[in-house]
Amino acid sequence: MIEDLKALLAGFFTTLRHMGRKKITLMYPEQKRQPAAKFKGRHQLHKYDNGLERCIGCHLCAAACPSQAIYVGAEENDPKAPISFGERYAKHFEINMIRCIFCGFCEEACPVEAIRLGPEYELSDYQRHAFVYTKDMLLDPEKHAPRRQFHADVEQHRGPIGGKPEGEAAVSGAPKGHCDTPTGARTPRKQDL
Ligand code: SF4
Ligand code: SF4
Numbered sequence: 001m002i003e004d005l006k007a008l009l010a011g012f013f014t015t016l017r018h019m020g021r022k023k024i025t026l027m028y029p030e031q032k033r034q035p036a037a038k039f040k041g042r043h044q045l046h047k048y049d050n051g052l053e054r055c056i057g058c059h060l061c062a063a064a065c066p067s068q069a070i071y072v073g074a075e076e077n078d079p080k081a082p083i084s085f086g087e088r089y090a091k092h093f094e095i096n097m098i099r100c101i102f103c104g105f106c107e108e109a110c111p112v113e114a115i116r117l118g119p120e121y122e123l124s125d126y127q128r129h130a131f132v133y134t135k136d137m138l139l140d141p142e143k144h145a146p147r148r149q150f151h152a153d154v155e156q157h158r159g160p161i162g163g164k165p166e167g168e169a170a171v172s173g174a175p176k177g178h179c180d181t182p183t184g185a186r187t188p189r190k191q192d193l
Pocket of ligand 2: 001054055056058059060061062090109110111112113114117144
């Protein structure tokens with residue numbers, strides 16, 4: 001009997017202790033919590049300030065992906081109108097988000113910081129095919145991604161992405177001539193692999 005009374009009082013005391021504290025419950029989805037800085041959510045592809053795409057179609061992200069969720073279809077750049085600063089660019093870039101386990105290996109493998117995982121975590125949809133994110137959806141989600149897959153109130157910049165095209169580690173050891181064109185694109189050439 002005494003033990004029961006003690007337990008009851010301890011319960012009341014715990015309730016009283018928390019009554020004066022600030023509420024931590026958020027009224028989701030109207031209110032959203034910003035995830036931690038290192039949170040790995042929805043991917044984005046990035047461009048340089050001059051508008052060139054960072055991705056050089058090297059496939060390293062696809063090779064590093066343990067879920068085989070990434071498909072990269074690369075093509076040679078036209079030196080007169082290059083899309084990226086490298087020899088090639090990603091004509092097709094897709095991520096199957098149903099396969100993705102958000103490990104971040106693709107981000108780690110990318111030599112030019114073209115792909116990054118951001119803070120976005122609300123990635124619901126109704127159709128399986130809607131989870132195959134295309135290059136447009138990854139480059140400009142606000143414009144191309146379905147409304148269920150992009151939420152500007154969660155999306156935020158994760159600090160600066162370093163490097164200029166000609167200074168990238170991926171090409172800094174490249175033969176002279178890589179930066180011959182104003183945009184930094186190398187003249188495409190056939191190579192025996
Ligand atoms: S986060 Fe991991 S699983 Fe997802 S696409 Fe990148 S490497 Fe693949
Ligand atoms: S995102 Fe990075 S690693 Fe993947 S193909 Fe493009 S440049 Fe290569």
